[in-house]
Amino acid sequence: MAHPIWVAVTGDEMRAMDSSAVGNEADARLLIEAVKSKSAIQSALDSRLLVPSSERLTLIPHKEFCNDIPVIDISGLLDDGRRGETIAAVVNAAANWGIFQVVNHGIPDLVLENLMTVVKDFFSMPEEEKQLIAKDHENGRLQGYVPFSQLFQKQAAWSNQIEYILQPHHLVGPEDTWPARPAGFRQAIEEYCNEFHSVLAKILELLLSSCLKTSGTRKSSELLDGNQLQVFRASYYDTCPQPEMVMGLRSHVDSSLITAIVQDDTGGLQVEKDGQWYGVAPTPGAVVILLGSVLQVLTNDMLKAVEHRVVVNGESRRMSVTTGINPSSNTIVAPAQELIDELHPPHYLPCEYKEFRITNFEAGVLNSLDALDQYRIKDQVPSLHHRTLFPEDIEEHNPTFYHVGDGRLLDLQSFIREGIVAS
Numbered sequence: 001m002a003h004p005i006w007v008a009v010t011g012d013e014m015r016a017m018d019s020s021a022v023g024n025e026a027d028a029r030l031l032i033e034a035v036k037s038k039s040a041i042q043s044a045l046d047s048r049l050l051v052p053s054s055e056r057l058t059l060i061p062h063k064e065f066c067n068d069i070p071v072i073d074i075s076g077l078l079d080d081g082r083r084g085e086t087i088a089a090v091v092n093a094a095a096n097w098g099i100f101q102v103v104n105h106g107i108p109d110l111v112l113e114n115l116m117t118v119v120k121d122f123f124s125m126p127e128e129e130k131q132l133i134a135k136d137h138e139n140g141r142l143q144g145y146v147p148f149s150q151l152f153q154k155q156a157a158w159s160n161q162i163e164y165i166l167q168p169h170h171l172v173g174p175e176d177t178w179p180a181r182p183a184g185f186r187q188a189i190e191e192y193c194n195e196f197h198s199v200l201a202k203i204l205e206l207l208l209s210s211c212l213k214t215s216g217t218r219k220s221s222e223l224l225d226g227n228q229l230q231v232f233r234a235s236y237y238d239t240c241p242q243p244e245m246v247m248g249l250r251s252h253v254d255s256s257l258i259t260a261i262v263q264d265d266t267g268g269l270q271v272e273k274d275g276q277w278y279g280v281a282p283t284p285g286a287v288v289i290l291l292g293s294v295l296q297v298l299t300n301d302m303l304k305a306v307e308h309r310v311v312v313n314g315e316s317r318r319m320s321v322t323t324g325i326n327p328s329s330n331t332i333v334a335p336a337q338e339l340i341d342e343l344h345p346p347h348y349l350p351c352e353y354k355e356f357r358i359t360n361f362e363a364g365v366l367n368s369l370d371a372l373d374q375y376r377i378k379d380q381v382p383s384l385h386h387r388t389l390f391p392e393d394i395e396e397h398n399p400t401f402y403h404v405g406d407g408r409l410l411d412l413q414s415f416i417r418e419g420i421v422a423s
């Protein structure tokens, strides 16, 4: 192979690769050779970096933005005269798009600027220095830098990341898991994430109030009791000589209640709605809010988690910061009881959040069904003369037993085995 793929592949060749099942070894070798010449990857062939041809057909340029994705001035939440209309705007955006941007959120510009500056400075450091705090699961280092090679092997993403748990306290890693440079990195991250946590909590509370009518406040304080998992991730998407071949981040839903993203002005974040992809316009001072899959389960599909992805490009690198609020690891993720009655059966099986999160993570790695699909009750088969699952049948704090029509109490496995719930 004489030439790198970046210049060698013509439109016809690309189509030929498509038709010969992208991902075969020869295609992968071409790409890997090219990737190797650009980065420090030493690993063997791995075709997972290639975007499948079906997905490639949906790609839209990183600078193509959709002006209909709502941008909401949430200072109205603090103003009696505008509160009602602001709440309506947030709820409508959540219901219609599952994503919106907020401005006038009360986080000073300086906090956002510091945040993006330390992230940029971190990613600009030499690779060897970043590697000093690389994640290393085998050695118990679960937080830190995620180099290209790690993501390459797992999620087929054209990006580098750095990620930490900020809450609950007992899961926060020791100081030496954080980078020593740039100075002020940790403080800038924590300042933004702590301040923005209260904005996210407010949005979550009003979404729950709107769906559950009376008990949104109670539900959100139950979820945000200090043990909730708050995570931080900064992502760096390098320029890519052949951006249509790879994805900065493959399409996914976050396994969060709600996620916030600060993005620089490059563009590349895209969301799916009704089978179409739309670019989220970088907006100065704005924070992007996304609904996660836990909120979808909790609201029994009244609100939907939004599928999103990141595309890369050949001209500008991109950086973003994500922070999400998730339940605590032993919270039972299940549709809220307030939403369930004989006419509205639950759409999801209950499970502990830690299991839910792992399922979602594995789905990303294995490219299989995400947690929503795995726990969805697919067929509540009344024809089997069984009752469908009702929340009063779920023992509080131990939601592993289900009453069925003939009065028996079954554990989850038997319940599934009997075909009441398609597994």
Ligand SMILES: O=C(O)CCC(=O)C(=O)O
Pocket: 233, 235, 249, 254, 261, 263, 269, 308, 309, 310, 319, 320, 321, 322
């Ligand atoms: O980089 C972005 O804008 C999105 C990142 C993202 O979706 C994630 O970290 O889950």
Ligand SMILES: [Fe+2]
Pocket: 252, 253, 254, 308
């Ligand atoms: Fe995401």
